[in-house]
Amino acid sequence: MKKQLKTIAYCRINNNTISINGKSIITKDKDLSFSDFAKQIYKEKQLAYPKFFKMDNLCKLAFLTSEFLFEAAKLDSEIIKHTGIVLSNRASSLDTDRKHQDTINDKDNYFPSPAVFVYTLANIMIGEISIRHQIKGENAFFVSEKFNETLIEHYASSLIINRKSSHILCGWVDVDNNNYDAFMYLVAEKGSYNYSKEIIKNIYTQN
């Protein structure tokens, strides 16, 4: 039994631009590093969430994307609490893994740090989003060569049909050296936009 799903809202952050439901809402200088871009957005949004500054770039990107997405989606807090989270990327946590590796390569200058090591897992971003919004729903983190809308659709639909979650936060959040890209969308049985993996693929590739 397949269910027709809808998209409630979607958010893209790449090239120092943030867009919601296809409309660009913030654009910063392309030369800004991701860290500086993220810091500016945090300040302008007056987020007042000091944990943000402990996060690695991957979590900062996931966190900011989910902030804009939840703001646009205007979901009831009871629904948010049970939302499933299904995210994916290509580089896993390699951007931070390399930083941890740098602390152990030289035996005479050996300084592994728990503050770095904890971010050497890509699914930490799901934890950060869950803590921020008190989400205790289903979780999964997938890794693929490129954004795999079919895989995400299969898993999101399975969670809804198996009655594990009614709403799913889906997406792709990748940070690798100086490159980053985030795309998140909320799917459920009711929503403002038609959903299919083809529509999602189109939205993703057009930006």
Next chain:
Amino acid sequence: MKDVFITANTIISPLGFDSETNVSAIAKEQSGITLHNNISTSPCYASIIDHKKLDDAFSKIGDPKIYTKLEKMMILSLQNTISQATFSISDKTVLIVATTKGNIDALNSNFEPERAYLPILGNKIKEFFGFKTEPIIISNACVSGILAIAVAKRFLQNDYYDNAFVVGGDIVSEFTLSGFQSFQAISKKPCQPFSKHRTGISIGDAAASVAITTDTSESEAIQIIGDGSCNDANHISGPSRTGEGLYLSIISALKEANIKPESIDYISAHGTATAFNDEMEAIAFNRAKLEKTPLNSLKGYYGHTLGASGLLEAIVGIHSLKNNMLYKSLGMDELGVTMPLNIIENTTKKELKTFIKTASGFGGCNTAVIFKKVKQ
């Protein structure tokens, strides 16, 4: 919903290169954990697969020089599982690869650093066996392996695939060892899950694989009857004080299986032997009314094998059901958690029908999956 079964399975660990050898070593209370002098800045207990033994076994199916240690372990495991399975690879067969850190040692080894990208690991396995679909890679910290079983079950129930091969693996690397050391989480002796004297984890190498299908002719089949994977929403590196995510995962799995807690005959716990993890599990099992159910952690035999652990320990649980045996929770002496638990102190024969496998990990993730022995 379709019934989904686990059939063929293979464990690759220091205790042996197939499931039966592993389970008979466990029955004899043998542990893979030994003292190693060359894996860290100081001597350290870990459960490590011998390179030469691995290469000798691998050379029968491939060139050991062109694959990383993890790839050899995972391929060797899958080779055996695929040869035992009642189905062959088709365009409706999915390969699911579960790993926490994959080829992370490639960041500092003879292999190119690019080998550390997980899609490359997935493709090496796909190409070796000629899988026809893109591999699905799950990297969800230490629940990866058990979550992979839940993902396979959900995909089969919803007809996206006809059957699945799931392989999980992780290795002991300087990368993870140094990180856990920086957390002061590595035990100075072999780990002692749930013991009053526990002082942290031991880590281990392992790969494990299973065949999952909706169609089995086994007279005594193992069915996956419920699952749940919920977040604590509490802390990224510390377990919840209330066991919230684990409790919710267990409740979700019980509800789907439509059974009461007293129908569970055995709990294969995560039991890493850190102070906070084992305490958190004790709280969650008590909240779920499972405190009287016989329970073990297999970490005393294998150490913490990260993303492989949930899958590896589920396989041992399946053999527990088939053999009607409860295996001793190795390393347990005096109970060291504040809530009651029924830890298996001696290996005993007991009629078993149903067990629950649980795991928890960084990022606040938790997974519970329930397995049932069905006669048909």
